[in-house]
Amino acid sequence: MSSQVDTTPAAAAGTPAIELRGIGKRFPGVIANHDVDMTIRAGSIHAVVGENGAGKSTLMKILYGVQPPDDGTIAVNGETVTLSTTGDAIARGIGMVFQHFMLADNLSVLENVVLGAERLHGIGDAARERIQEISRQYGFDLDPDELVETLGVGERQRVEILKVLYRGASIIILDEPTAVLVPQEVDALFTNLRLLKAEGHTLIFISHKLDEVRAIADEITVVRRGTTVASVRPDEVTSRQLAELMVGSELPSPSTEESTVTDRVLLSVRDLEVLDAAGRPELSGISLDIHAGEVLGIAGVEGNGQTELVEAIIGMRRLSRGSVRLGDEDVTSWSTKRRRESGIGYIPEDRHRHGLLLDSPLWENRILGHQTRPPSVRGGWLSLRGARRDSTRIVEQYDVRTPGIDTTARALSGGNQQKFIVGREMSGDPRLLIASHPTRGVDVGAQAQIWRHIKDARREGLAVLLVSADLDELIGLSDTISVLLRGRLVGRFDPRAVTPQDLGSAMTGADDPTDEEAPA
Template identity: 70%
Template sequence: MTASTETAAVELRGITKRFPGVVANHDIDITVRRSSVHALVGENGAGKSTLMKILYGMQKPDEGTITIDGEQVSFSSPGDAIARGIGMVHQHFMLADNLTVLENVVLGGEKLYGIGSRARKKILEISKAYGLGVNPDALVEHLGVADRQRVEILKVLYRGARTLILDEPTAVLVPQEVDALFTNLRELKAEGLAVIFISHKLGEVLSVADDITVIRRGTTVGTAIPSETTPRALAELMVGSELPVPETTESTVTDRVVLDVKGLTLGAEGRKPLLDHLTFAIRAGEVLGIAGVEGNGQTELIETLIGMKHADSGTITLDGEDVTAWPTRKRREQGVGYIPEDRHRHGLLLEAPLWENRILGHVTEAPNSKGFWLDPKGAKADTERIVEEYDVRTPGIEVTAASLSGGNQQKLIVGREMSHTPRFLIAAHPTRGVDVGAQAQIWDAIRQARHEGLAVLLISADLDELIGLSDTLRVIFDGRLVADADPATITPQELGSAMTGAASGHLEHPEDSPPGNIADQNSAQTGGEDR
C-alpha cells in the first residue's frame, strides 16, 4: 500500500477489540485513500463487522487509533462519525415503507435543510450529481431493491458523508443492478469520496475496487491491487483454500414427484395476487431454482409452502398426500426442512444458547425430545456433533446465537435442518452473507442430500449459485412463473434480464403461462405501466 497521510481519507492503526472469550480485532492496519473504492474481504467471523462498527462509532476500540483526513479522532456514537463525514449503508435496509423517499431521507436530519422545498432541492442536487436517479416523491414500498439501496446511499450523502461504508451492497442485486451500482460508485469516487466496500463476491471486488485489504481471524493478512491478483489468490488469502464453485456435474433427478403444487394462489386485498396460479413439481434428487428480483412472490411462496400463510386456492401435495391445510409443525414433522431467507427473524433465537437453537422447529423430534418431554442432554450432544460436522466456529454450545458471525449462524441452521433427513427442503438464500469457505460447506451439504434423494426448492439472489446448483430453473415475476431456463446454457446476465422482464433466447415458457414473450406477459400483468 502506497497511500500517504495527505491522500488518506481514513487510517486505522493497531485497532484491537476484545470481547469475553474472543479477540475480534487484533492490531489491524488499514489505509483508505480519498477518491477510491477500498474493498474489505474476509471470511465470516474474521472481524470485518466489528472493525466497521468501530469506524462508525458503534463500538470503541480497546487499542489503536482512527485518523480521518489527517486528524486523529475518537468516536463515542454514530452521530460523532456522521459529523466527521462517515456514512454507513447496512446490508439490511433501514427504510420506512409507508413514507416517501424525501420523508425517509430527512427523517432524523430535519435541522439540515428542513422538510420541504429546501430538502427536496438538496435531494435532487445529490441525486443528479451522483447519477442516483431518485424520485423524492416515490413511496418506498413501491421501490425495488436497487432503488431502495440508492435511497440509503442518498441518505448518508444528504448528511454530508465523504466516506461511505457499504456492507454487502450487491447481495440482493441482479447483474444489471450491480453494474448500475458500480457506475454510481465510480461517480462517487470521481467526486472525491472514499468508499469502503465489504463483500464476499470476489469477482465483483476485483472489478470495482482500487485497493483490497484481506482480514483473517481478526487481523490483516495482506493487501492487494486488483490488476495484480485473482479470485483464487484472494480466496486463499481469506480462508487458505481455493475458491469453491457451485457447479453440480451429475444428475440425480428421479421420476418420483415429492412436492406437487397446483394452481397456488394467494391474494392481496385490493391488489394483484401475490401468488397467481403457481404450478410446479419437484422430484426426488432434484433442485428446482426459482429466479426473480426480490418482491415478486418468492417470500409468499416460501411462507405458503412452510405453512406460515394459507393459500386462497390451489393444492400442495407432499409424496402424494395433500398437505395444503396442514399447520407448520405437522409439515416439519413430516419431513419439510426450512432454511429461511432471514435467519434472524425466522431461523434463530439470538439470545438463546446454540443447543436451544438446535431444538428450534424440531421440538417434538429426536434427539430433542423423548415422548412428551424435551431431552436437553440429547439436544446438547447433537449440537456438539453439528458444530463439529459443519465447522461452526464457536467457543462452545452454551454461547448465544447472537455471538456467532452470520456465516456460522447459517451453518448451524443448515446442520440443524439436514440432521432430520428431510424429504423436501426449502433453501432460501442459503449462502447470503457467508464467506467462500462456508459457501462450499453449504453447497456440499445440499449436493449430498440431493444425491440421497432430497427434493430442494432453491431461492437465491446469487445467480451463479442458482445456475450451478439447479437441475431446473424457473423465473418468477409478479407472482407468476413466466419462463423456464436451462441451467446448462443460460448465463447470469441472460437470467438477470429475464428476472427484470426482458426476453431471452435461452428461455422457454412453462405450460401454465400464456404464449408470447416475457415482456408481453409482464405488460399484461402490470397493465402496461412501468413498475
C-alpha cells in the same frame, strides 16, 4: 460540496483520507478484528473484500462510530480521531450506506432525506433545491417529491447515497451495495460512483463479488478471519487470485457433480395462489415439481414471493388456491406439524426468528421442530437423554464450534448456529429439504460445509428446494433454476448454460414476463 472536498489541505497534500493502524475488536461471540491496517487514499474507490463473516462489517461499524475499537488508531484526513458515536463520524465527513435500506416507504424522497437533518437546510424549498442539486450533479435522477414506496431498488439506494451526501459526507462507506441489485442496476450504480469519485469523494466499497470489485476499485484490501491480509491493485490480480486471498488456500465452489435426478416426484405444487391481508395475490399460478435427488433453485430479487412460497409449502400460509403434494399424499390441508413429521426439513431464511430459541441451550433447540419425534420425544414426554445425545452427535458430525450443548444458541456465531440447524433438519429422515438462503451471514468455512451437506442430501435422494440471493450458489448447486418475479415463476433455466446476466434479466422482467417457460 465539491469545494468542501477539493480544497481540504490534507487532500491536496496527498494525506490518506482514512488510515487505520492496528485496529482490534474483541466482540463477544463473534470473530473479532485484530491487527487491521488499512490506508485509503483520498479521492479513490477503495474496495474491502472478504467472505461473509470475515469481519468487514465490524470493521466498518468501527469506522462509522457504531462500536469503538479495543485497540489501534484511526486517522481521518491525517488527524487521529476517536469515533465513539455515529455523530462523531458524520462530523468528520464519514457517511455510511447500509445494505438494508433505512427508508420510510410512506414518505417522499425529500422527507426521507431531511429526516434527522432538518437543521441543515430546513424541510422546505431550500432542502428541495439542495436535493435537486445533488441529484443533478451525480446523475441520480431523483424527484424529491416522489414517494419512496413507488421507487425501485436502485432508486432507493440512490436515495440512501443522497442522504449521506446531503449530510456533507466526503468519505462514503457502501456496505455490499450490489447485493440487492441485478446486474443492469449494478452498472448504473457504478456510473454514479465514478461521478462521485470525479468530484473528489472517497468511497469505501464493501463486497465479496470479485468481478465487480475489480471493475470499480482503485485499490483492494482483503480481509480474512478478522484481519487485513493483503492490499492489491485490481490490475495486478485475477479474480481467482483475489478469491484465494479471501478464503485462504482452499477455494470452496458450489459446483455440483453428475446428475442424481430421478423420475420420482417428491414435491409437486400445482397452480398455487397465496393472497396477502388485503386480498392481493402474493403468489399466483405457481406450479413446480421437484424429483428425488434434484435441487430446484429459486432465483429472484428479494421480496418477489420467495418467503411466501417457502411458507406456503411448509404450511405456515394458507393457500387461496392450488395444491401441494408430498410424495403420494396431498398435504394441502395439513398443518405445519404434520408436514414436518412427514419428512420436510426446513432451514429458514431468518434463523433467529424461525429456526432457534436463542436463549435456550442447544439441546433444547434440538427438540424444536422435532417435538413429536424420537430421539428427543417419546409419546408426550421429552427424552432429555435422547435430545442431549443427538445434539452431541450433531455438534460432532456437523462441526458446530461450541463449548458444549448446554451453551445457549445466542452465544454461537451465525455459521455455527446454521450448521446446527442443518444437522437438526437432516435428522429424522427428511424427504424434502427446504433451504432458504442457507449460507447467508455465515463464515466461509461454514459455507463450504453447508454446501457439502446440501450436495450430500441430493445424493441421498432428497428433493431440495433452494432459495438464494447468491446467484453463484444457485448456479453451482441447482439442477434446475426457476425465477420468481412479482409472485410468478417467469423462467426456467439450466444452470450449466445460464449466465448471471440471463438470470438478472429474468429477475427484473427485462424479458417478456408473459413468456412463462423461457427456453432452458
